[in-house]
Amino acid sequence: MxxxxxxxxxxxxxxxxxxxxxxxxxxxxxxxxxxxxxxxxxxxxxxxxxxxxxxxxxxxxxxxxxxxxxxxxxxxxxxxxxxxxxxxxxxxxxxxxxxxxxxxxxxxxxxxxxxxxxxxxSKEGRLQVELAQLKYMLPRLIGLGKQLSRTGGGIGTRGPGEQKLETDRRHISRRITDIEKELKELENVRRIKRKKRQESEIPIVALVGYTNAGKSTLLNSLTKLDEGYSKDREVYVENMLFATLDTTLRKSVLPNGQSFLVTDTVGFVSQLPTKLIEAFKGTLEEVKYADLLLHVIDMTNQDINIQTQTTLNILKDLEVLDKPIITVFNKADIVKNEVIANIQGPIVKISAKTGYNIELLVQMIQDNLPQKFYKVDLLVPYFEGGLSNYLFDNTKVERYEYKERGTLITTTLDSIDYEKYKRFVVTSSED
The missing domain is CATH 3.40.50.11060 (GTPase HflX, N-terminal domain)
Incomplete structure (x- = not known):
């Protein structure tokens, strides 16, 4: 209620x-x-x-x-x-x-x-919405006569619709062109940032699913695992459809001490307007560059099958169903239902709100990321003190021992660090 x-x-x-x-x-x-x-x-x-x-x-x-x-x-x-x-x-x-x-x-x-x-x-989010609204409005200029004349507030009057009594088709078309140009520039900025993330080889995990399934709450739970966590980094959470809209990127950490990035995406809904999908295509494409998807499902919803299929259909349209996917059944603290049938791949029941099984989920993320990690013993010479400091600050060092020729350090490296420092590796195994 x-x-x-x-x-x-x-x-x-x-x-x-x-x-x-x-x-x-x-x-x-x-x-x-x-x-x-x-x-x-x-x-x-x-x-x-x-x-x-x-x-x-x-x-x-x-x-x-x-x-x-x-x-x-x-x-x-x-x-x-x-x-x-x-x-x-x-x-x-x-x-x-x-x-x-x-x-x-x-x-x-x-x-x-x-x-x-x-x-x-965000600026990009506002532009994307305005673009979708204008494309919706353009073929309806005649039918929207009364609606466009309203100057008061209320549902359906936010955005460009408030000022369109004097707006003709040519003006709308021109504004659409301008917005598409601005979005293209913002997309180029996002592409540069994405390239830097890819070059760093930090794994990216994308949260996808129906609106109000608990993605934002899960994002906050995963963010708390990072040593640099602070309350002001949490995203807004409310029990409401589309409570959050703009894509968010946060840092978390795996059990082996390696960092990974978590990105939240706009929630899906049945009959999601095609024009909205088109407008948010650049943002939604961030999912394409994720290494792993977490499909978050609300276990308490009576329409769980419909919502699950809706999400899978949109992921199919985005051509990302070939990526590793962990199906995350959220709100397991409220209901103990059996999971729905015909789900492919790994499954886990959690409560993003209480933290139930979050550690298990993070372990599953580590196990299912295509990113390779190596558990190694490195013998770091004493004159390479900078490397020792780097390992202690940026990896999960399990043990260390001072030897005659240097410090023997047992830790886990990602593929980039492994290639960079493999000359110091004494023994290793792929994690």
Missing amino acids: HDIQNIDKQEKVLIVGVNLDKKSDIDIDSSMNELKELVYAAGGIVVSEVVQNKDRIDTAYYIGKGKAEEIALCCDELDIDTIVFNNELTGAQIRNLESILNRKIIDRTNLILDIFAKRAT
Whole structure:
């Protein structure tokens, strides 16, 4: 249950969906429940919902003119501010529905874009969202007439939509071109940073999964393993869809003392707008350069199978399913359910919030990283004191002993350090 003490201050929303498959209510129920959560994330409150069984979508009104007239009466009784539809609407459908309902009409795509506009904090994130909004808006300029004229706030009015009464198609197209140019420049900066990370050969682990599965909480848990951890490095966490949006990179450490980087990615959701995926393609491509993926799944969610498949479908579109993947079932402290079937690869149950099995997960990360590590005995001459200091500061030294010709140090090296200092190696084994 969401806190609705301030319900009078929140935008009152009625949600509408069409069930095209009368034989199964599972998908439509799941989708409508998720739509409620999206409305909440956008700052509204759902006071009623309508689901219509149809063989096909009505091209003019989405739900049919008769049903639209029924909804209009319902909205008058409930004092509804906004009507949110569970599928993407055309400009003509929006115009036709507004003529009957006389209220703000938002579709699922616009709702998700609105949430992203609310949550984006980085320059790149804001540009990506604006690009997606403009591309959504461009073919709907006629249908969005009333919506574009609104100057007040509320769901669906964040970002460029507030100022578009005087905006023509040419202006939007020009702005799209400008944004794409800016994003290209930011992508080049990110490419340079990525190249430096790759040259350092520090392994990168990417957290992927459905929105609100606990990725940010897990990122914070992994960050705490690093000696340089501080509270101000933690990312924002809230039990809400798309609570965090911008990609985050943090440092952690493996059991053998080697460092690795953890990157959080935007959470996935069913029917994630294509335009949003296109706009965030540069950010999402960071997943392609990760050495290992952690697919985080919320064990408590009743739609666990649907959410898992949604994530796998998006990973397939990104062409990263061939990467090593550890399936991480989160919130095991709340439920003790059996894991879902047909999951390929290693599986672990954890609680990112309580820390349950985090050490086991980190060990599995070490075991499944393609990055090679070598457990070695090095005999470091006394005149190479700088190397000894480096090893003590940057690797997990298991033991050391002063010998006649130098210090015998037992530690673990990554492939770069191994190649650099192998002349001092006495014995070694691949970890």
